[in-house]
Amino acid sequence: MRPLDPRLLRYARATRAYLAATVVLGAGQAALLIAQAVLLADAITGVFLDGFSLTFADVLPLIAVVAARAAAAWLQEVAAARSAAAVKSELRRRLLGHLAALGPAHRTPAGEIATLAGHGLDALDAYFARYLPQLVLAVLVPGILLVRLVPADLIAGLTIAVTLPLIPIFMALVGMHTEAQNRRQFRLLARLSHHFLDVVAGLPTLKLFGRAKAQAGIIARISADQRRHTLRTLRTAFLSSLVLELLATLSVALVAVGIGLRLVSGELDLATALLVLILAPEAYRPLREVGANYHASAEGLAAAEEVFAVLETPLPAAGTAAPHDGAIVFSDVEVRFPGRAGAALRLDATIEPGEVVALTGASGCGKSTTLNVLLGFVAPTSGRVAVGGVPMTDFDPDAWRARIAWVPQRPHLFATSVYRNIVLAPDTGDRAAARSAAVQADADGFIRDLPLGYDTLLGDAGAGLSAGQRQRIALARAFQRDAPIVLLDEPTANLDAATAAEVMTAIRRLARGRTVVIAAHRPELIALADREINLSRPRIPVGV
Structure with a gap:
């Protein structure tokens, strides 16, 4: 797993406004989540222990909180989509402008540039729409929830605090392997695009000399390599998601078993137990989704790295004087x-x-x-x-x-x-x-x-x-x-x-x-x- 690349902040100004909006909306969603859990736990306790009969007026605050959470999530999606579009546009403009300034001396093949500026940067959508919001929520939500859970139940709060860091550790170990695979996959796709472009450009000559079928075989072989690499990357993504889901499930189960035992022995009241049971999975969920969404965004990050490599290529020294006539x-x-x-x-x-x-x-x-x-x-x-x-x-x-x-x-x-x-x-x-x-x-x-x-x-x-x-x-x-x-x-x-x-x-x-x-x-x-x-x-x- 990798945090936000600081070069995105340097080369794409739209990222900064989006990050600020994501932090605000993420904190708001965490606060609404706590409010929803408290209202839900109080309602269930009132029905089962006190025999209350819930009316629409009693449920209205809960409905309002759920609607507010949905609205915040929708606003975050809208902000992510617009920010991703702005970032891609800015990076494409900078990439093509820098390539024009470098001129023909920059020897990156045209097919690779086309793949990079097209499909490669389009993959940043997953990074901005899913991965980046979850990266912020993975820091905000568990911290805010623990602030509420520790005073309510110290043992459950400490259990969550101890088991939470295990997920980022496993994500980092899995992410390093996945990142390398995605980088290889993207480079193979760029090579395939470049070779295909060359074959199409030279197709009349190849047909003239009877070499078209040989090139078709080469493209088929590279395509097969690309397919194998893609399936290998997907297999890694699915297995890593399984590992993270299993780890989070076991952690929630550990919290739930402790709550159940203390609830049966009378050490814990039902309202607190319900509050912890509702909030405990929500504390792990942002971290699980960071791991899952990372795989969806890894291709975009690999493409962004290639873009940054071009943007960081120094331009030839340029003067400011007006040209002279002469020999x-x-x-x-x-x-x-x-x-x-x-x-x-x-x-x-x-x-x-x-x-x-x-x-x-x-x-x-x-x-x-x-x-x-x-x-x-x-x-x-x-x-x-x-x-x-x-x-x-x-x-x-x-x-x-x-x-x-x-x-x-x-x-x-x-x-x-x-x-x-x-x-x-x-x-x-x-x-x-x-x-x-x-x-x-x-x-x-x-x-x-x-x-x-x-x-x-x-x-x-x-x-x-x-x-x-x-x-x-x-x-x-x-x-x-x-x-x-x-x-x-x-x-x-x-x-x-x-x-x-x-x-x-x-x-x-x-x-x-x-x-x-x-x-x-x-x-x-x-x-x-x-x-x-x-x-x-x-x-x-x-x-x-």
């Missing part, structure tokens, strides 16, 4: 990644304003890494990058990236209209600039041939367009952005010769008056550049 100078730049033996990039070079430079070399030599360094997504391990004589780390990252148009090898298109995919903003009604950008990117012709032209809705990842059409939409974005620096990452990869020629014609237009850095393999694409920088060479002299 881009790489001075003894070296980039190393954890777990990789050699350097991912070694570079000494100068790129003059208005120059078109092609980055060439074998795969893995650092072409994409160079672009990520310029985008500010990867920080050099040593050396520095300066623009106009000012270190790039001094620039405000958002202001610097506003001066860059980036066209990746596989541009992502959203499930919205073609127009909004070009401008990447809400429809403002002024479409002249977007159409002009599409004309310069040689995209206007095929866009006008679509059923609704610029208003045609695309599927996810640009479904409905060919690879060349998606690439020209990405170039239209670059024309629309009209930034002084353009970064192109293999823009003609996976395109046939005719389509690649059309894309390169658009790139020539885009390069006019701009600083362009192209990661390139194709000789015809390299020929567009003013100069080539071969990253496979040991060192590249500055200015060469």
Whole structure:
């Protein structure tokens, strides 16, 4: 069993208000529980010993107390539901914002992120709606009940006080084992989601090479592992609940036997005996429910830990200065990644304003890494990058990236209209600039041939367009952005010769008056550049 993670208070402000409401409502429920027990014990004693005939007026206070307890429980459920929704929303917003700030350098697979932000955080509902209220009640209710029970019956009060700590001890022992199992289960689910996403994305290629059935077998094997882990976790949860229920039942039985013996011997009156018998199970119930609800919330806690691990990943150092114009100078730049033996990039070079430079070399030599360094997504391990004589780390990252148009090898298109995919903003009604950008990117012709032209809705990842059409939409974005620096990452990869020629014609237009850095393999694409920088060479002299 684990108490409230303090990081929830740090990252989700809605948790604090909910905790305060839970404490107030929990104390109120405990007080109402005592009032209910006293009224019930007095009513039963009056009927059986004094021969009273209960009227509606006699029962009305008891009905009112029961109704008040139900209302308090309902308010707690409402507060839990709203708080859980607010906490999940805040954590999702922080998670996605932090991932955006980290950029592509953060290498958590997309499938795992999707599982974490979706199903993983949804599991926090059980934590806030059931576990957290019971955690508060498990502290408040037994303490308040003992304050009432000890003066009424010292022996029963001491028996409850001695046996109560046994339940948290057993919960802690069982909880450590269950927590480890839930963490493994969640990670296996994230791995399954990531693998399934990769298979779906690459399904056309797998079908082309006849490997789809092999991947189906791998997914079936991972799914079987997930099922076994889930059943193992459920078995542990059921057995641990049985242990806690058995321990609480034996403790209540011990109290009941002592009361029965003293009641028969005349050492205890019936009203006190009934009061203790009614309140004794209620003293153990919150602790039993904490153990039972912990298993329901363990998956959410495992997901929250993964979220906190991302949120606690330090962001790259960021400056506040406005970007400068001038040459881009790489001075003894070296980039190393954890777990990789050699350097991912070694570079000494100068790129003059208005120059078109092609980055060439074998795969893995650092072409994409160079672009990520310029985008500010990867920080050099040593050396520095300066623009106009000012270190790039001094620039405000958002202001610097506003001066860059980036066209990746596989541009992502959203499930919205073609127009909004070009401008990447809400429809403002002024479409002249977007159409002009599409004309310069040689995209206007095929866009006008679509059923609704610029208003045609695309599927996810640009479904409905060919690879060349998606690439020209990405170039239209670059024309629309009209930034002084353009970064192109293999823009003609996976395109046939005719389509690649059309894309390169658009790139020539885009390069006019701009600083362009192209990661390139194709000789015809390299020929567009003013100069080539071969990253496979040991060192590249500055200015060469």
